[in-house]
Amino acid sequence: MNALQNYLKQLSEAVNTALDTLLPPAEERPVKLHEAMRYSVFAGGKRLRPALCIAACETCGGTAAQALPAACALELLHTYTLIHDDLPAMDDDTLRRGRPTCHIQFDEATAILAGDALLTLAFEVLAAQSQSGVLALELARAAGSRGVIGGQAEDIDAEGKAPDATLAEYIHRTKTAALIRAACVMGGLCAGAETQTLEKLARYGENAGLAFQLADDLLDESATVEELGKDIGSDKAKGKMTWPAVYGVEKTAADAKRLEAAAIAALKGLKKPARLEQLASFIIHRSS
Amino acid sequence: MNALQNYLKQLSEAVNTALDTLLPPAEERPVKLHEAMRYSVFAGGKRLRPALCIAACETCGGTAAQALPAACALELLHTYTLIHDDLPAMDDDTLRRGRPTCHIQFDEATAILAGDALLTLAFEVLAAQSQSGVLALELARAAGSRGVIGGQAEDIDAEGKAPDATLAEYIHRTKTAALIRAACVMGGLCAGAETQTLEKLARYGENAGLAFQLADDLLDESATVEELGKDIGSDKAKGKMTWPAVYGVEKTAADAKRLEAAAIAALKGLKKPARLEQLASFIIHRSS
Numbered sequence: 400m401n402a403l404q405n406y407l408k409q410l411s412e413a414v415n416t417a418l419d420t421l422l423p424p425a426e427e428r429p430v431k432l433h434e435a436m437r438y439s440v441f442a443g444g445k446r447l448r449p450a451l452c453i454a455a456c457e458t459c460g461g462t463a464a465q466a467l468p469a470a471c472a473l474e475l476l477h478t479y480t481l482i483h484d485d486l487p488a489m490d491d492d493t494l495r496r497g498r499p500t501c502h503i504q505f506d507e508a509t510a511i512l513a514g515d516a517l518l519t520l521a522f523e524v525l526a527a528q529s530q531s532g533v534l535a536l537e538l539a540r541a542a543g544s545r546g547v548i549g550g551q552a553e554d555i556d557a558e559g560k561a562p563d564a565t566l567a568e569y570i571h572r573t574k575t576a577a578l579i580r581a582a583c584v585m586g587g588l589c590a591g592a593e594t595q596t597l598e599k600l601a602r603y604g605e606n607a608g609l610a611f612q613l614a615d616d617l618l619d620e621s622a623t624v625e626e627l628g629k630d631i632g633s634d635k636a637k638g639k640m641t642w643p644a645v646y647g648v649e650k651t652a653a654d655a656k657r658l659e660a661a662a663i664a665a666l667k668g669l670k671k672p673a674r675l676e677q678l679a680s681f682i683i684h685r686s687s
Numbered sequence: 688m689n690a691l692q693n694y695l696k697q698l699s700e701a702v703n704t705a706l707d708t709l710l711p712p713a714e715e716r717p718v719k720l721h722e723a724m725r726y727s728v729f730a731g732g733k734r735l736r737p738a739l740c741i742a743a744c745e746t747c748g749g750t751a752a753q754a755l756p757a758a759c760a761l762e763l764l765h766t767y768t769l770i771h772d773d774l775p776a777m778d779d780d781t782l783r784r785g786r787p788t789c790h791i792q793f794d795e796a797t798a799i800l801a802g803d804a805l806l807t808l809a810f811e812v813l814a815a816q817s818q819s820g821v822l823a824l825e826l827a828r829a830a831g832s833r834g835v836i837g838g839q840a841e842d843i844d845a846e847g848k849a850p851d852a853t854l855a856e857y858i859h860r861t862k863t864a865a866l867i868r869a870a871c872v873m874g875g876l877c878a879g880a881e882t883q884t885l886e887k888l889a890r891y892g893e894n895a896g897l898a899f900q901l902a903d904d905l906l907d908e909s910a911t912v913e914e915l916g917k918d919i920g921s922d923k924a925k926g927k928m929t930w931p932a933v934y935g936v937e938k939t940a941a942d943a944k945r946l947e948a949a950a951i952a953a954l955k956g957l958k959k960p961a962r963l964e965q966l967a968s969f970i971i972h973r974s975s
Contacts, residue, residue: 423832428857429840432832483803488795507776511799512840515771516832518803522810523827532819539811544711544720544804552717552800569716 403677410453410470411446413463417471421524435505435513436520440478442496447682448473448582451607454674455586455600458666466589468528472521472538473582479517480547480578482510489555492633518542533588541581550574559638562645570640575615576608583607583675599665606662607679613655614683616641620648655683691965698741698758699734701751705759709812723793723801724808728766730784735970736761736870739895742962743874743888746954754877756816760809760826761870767805768835768866770798777843780921806830821876829869838862847926850933858928863903864896871895871963887953894950895967901943902971904929908936943971 400408418440425434449470456466485492485500486507493503502510525535540546550573557566583604587597619634620643634641642651662679666672688696706728713722737758744754773780773788774795781791790798813823828834838861845854871892875885907922908931922929930939950967954960 427833429832429837429844431844432837432840436832479803483799486796486799488799508774508843509840511771511774511776512832512836514803515767515806516836518806519827519831519836522823523831526820526823526827528820531823532814532816535810535814535819535823539807539814543807543811544717544724544800545715548800548804548807549717549720552720552797555796556717556719 403674403681406674407446407450407681410450410463413467414446414449414470414474415441417467418474421471421475421520431505431509432512432516435501435509436517438504439482439501439513440475440517442478442498444474444478444496445685445687446470446474447611447678448477448578451579451582451604451675451678452586452589454678455583455604456590457586458600458669458671458675459587459590459592459596460670461586461590466586468524469534469585469589470582472524472534473578473585475517475524476521476538476542477578479514479521480542480551482514482517484551486510489551490633490637530588534585537581537584537588541577546573546577546581550577554640557640560640563640564645567640567642567645571609571612571642572605575612576605579608579611580604596669599667599669602665603662603675603679606658606665607682610655610658610662610679611682613642613651613658614685616643617648617651617655618687659683691962691969694962695734695738695969698738698751701755702734702737702758702762703729705755706762709759709763709808719793719797720800720804723789723797724804726792727770727789727801728763728805730766730786732762732766732784733973733975734758734762735899735966736765736866739867739870739892739963739966740874740877742966743871743892744878745874746888746957746959746963747875747878747880747884748958749874749878754874756812757822757873757877758870760812760822761866761873763805763812764809764826764830765866767802767809768830768839770802770805772839774798777839778921778925818876822873825869825872825876829865834861834865838865842928845928848928851928852933855928855930855933859897859900859930860893863900864893867896867899868892884957887955887957890953891950891963891967894946894953895970898943898946898950898967899970901930901939901946902973904931905936905939905943906975947971 422437422440423433425437427433452470452473453463453466482501484490485495486502492500501513522535525531528534550570554570554574580601583600584597587600659679663676666675710725710728711721713725715721740758740761741751741754769783770789772778773783774790780788789801810823813819816822838858842858842862868889871888872885875888947967951964954963
C-alpha cells in the first residue's frame with residue numbers, strides 16, 4: 400500500500416467513525432428509514448469528497464479534525480444523490496457498489512425518504528459548526544438546482560439526444576464537478592483560508608471534478624462489473640450524454656489528463672500542495 | 688375581511704414576493720425543474736408556517752422583515768414535503784390545492800428533483816442569515832428522520848394497520864407538529880428571544896401543530912372537494928392512522944379544542960400574544 404492509499408484508508412476510517420456517530424441508530428424509530436440511511440452510507444464508498452475536503456484543509460494549515468464534520472456533510476449529501484439517482488423514475492439502477500440499490504433493498508418510498516433525510520442531516524451537521532453560514536452556503540449552492548440537482552435534471556432529459564458539447568459540459572460541471580469543487584472550498588473554509596487561497600482550491604476542485612467525471616465515463620466504457628460494482632456500459636445503453644459519446648474515448652482520455660494538469664497547476668503558491676496533487680492523479684487513474 | 692384575514696393576506700403577499708426573488712427564474716436552465724419548483728411553491732398555499740414564524744417574531748418584539756427569510760425557508764421546505772408525499776411511491780395523490788400534483792403536471796423525476804431542490808434552497812436561504820447556525824439546526828431537526836421525514840415514513844408504513852394511539856401520536860407529532868413548532872421557535876430566534884421565551888413558543892407550536900393536524904383529519908372526514916382542493920376521504924380510503932380512525936370524530940374535535948387552549952395557555956407571560964392566539968383559533972376553525 401503506497402502513502403496515498405494509506406492516507407485514504409486512514410481518512411476513510413475516521414470519516415466512517417464520525418458518520419456512525421452522526422447517523423441515528425438503526426434501532427431507533429423509524430427503523431426501516433434509519434436502516435436504509437445506514438445501508439447506503441456504509442456501502443463501501445471511496446469517501447473521495449471527504450478526502451478532498453480534509454486534504455484541502457490540511458493544505459491550508461488546518462487539521463483533519465477541523466474538516467471532519469464538513470467532510471461528513473459532503474458524504475451524507477453525496478449518498479443522497481446516489482440514492483435518488485438510482486430510483487426507477489431516474490436512472491432505474493438495481494446495483495450500486497456491488498449491492499442492491501436502496502430502493503431494491505428496501506422500497507421506493509423508503510429510498511426517497513432516506514435520501515431526503517441524508518440531505519437534511521448534511522445541513523444539520525453543518526449547522527452545528529462555527530462557520531455554519533459559509534459552509535452551508537457553499538454546499539447548498541453546489542447541491543441545488545444550479546448544481547448537482549440541475550445536472551441530474553438535464554442528464555435525464557438528455558438521454559438519447561444527439562451529442563451536444565455544451566449540454567455535456569453543463570451536465571458534467573453541475574452534476575459532478577460542483578460538489579467536488581465545494582468539497583475543496585469547504586476544506587479551505589474549515590482551515591480559515593483567505594479568499595485568494597479559496598479561489599485556488601475552487602479552480603483545483605473544478606478541474607479535478609471534471610477529470611473525475613471523465614474518468615468515470617471512461618470506466619463505464621471499459622471496466623468490468625467486478626471492478627465497478629455496478630452495471631457496465633449502462634450509460635452507453637441509456638444514451639447518456641457522456642464525454643466519450645460527444646468526443647470519443649481518445650479525446651476524453653486526453654481531456655482528463657489535461658484537466659488533471661490544470662487542477663495541479665491551480666495549486667501553485669500553496670504551501671503544502673502534495674496531497675491534493677496526488678489526489679488529482681488518483682482521481683483519473685483509479686480503476687473503480 | 689376581519690383583522691386576522693387581513694394580516695394573513697398581507698403576510699402572504701410579502702412572503703410570495705420574497706419567494707419569487709429567492710427562486711431561480713423559470714427561464715433559467717434547467718427550465719422544467721425551475722418551472723416545477725415555482726409551480727408547486729405558487730400553488731395557492733395558505734402560508735401558515737411563514738405566518739406563524741413572522742407572528743412569533745413580532746410577539747417577541749421583532750419585525751416581520753427580520754423573520755421573512757426564515758419564513759420563506761419554512762415554506763420552501765414545506766412545499767418539498769408536499770411534492771414528495773404526493774409521489775406514486777408515497778401517497779400517490781393526483782390533486783393538490785385544486786391542481787394536478789407536481790409529478791402529474793411534470794413527471795416523476797422532475798417532481799423528485801424539484802423537491803430536493805426546494806429542500807436545498809431552504810437551507811441556502813438560512814445560510815445567508817446572521818443566525819444561520821441556530822436557525823438551520825432548528826429546521827433540520829424538525830425536518831429530518833426524527834421529524835417530518837420520520838413521520839412520513841411511519842405514516843406510509845401504518846397504512847391499513849389496526850388503530851394504534853402511540854403510533855398515531857408519533858406520526859402527528861413528527862409529520863406535522865414538528866415543523867409548526869420549528870416555525871414558531873425560528874420566529875423567536877429571528878427576534879433574538881431568550882431561552883424561556885423560545886420554550887413558550889415551542890410549547891405553543893407543538894400544541895397548535897397537533898391541533899392543526901387534527902383539524903386536517905376532521906376536514907378529510909367532512910369537507911367537500913371544492914373546499915379542500917384535494918380528494919376528500921382519501922386518508923380514510925387509504926387506511927391512514929388518523930386521529931378520527933383511532934379515537935373517532937367527536938373525541939378528535941374535543942382534543943383539537945383542548946390543544947388550542949393549551950397552545951394559548953403556553954403564551955402566558957409574553958408581551959403581545961394576541962396574534963398567535965388568533966392564529967391558534969384560526970388553525971382549528973378553518974374550512975380548508
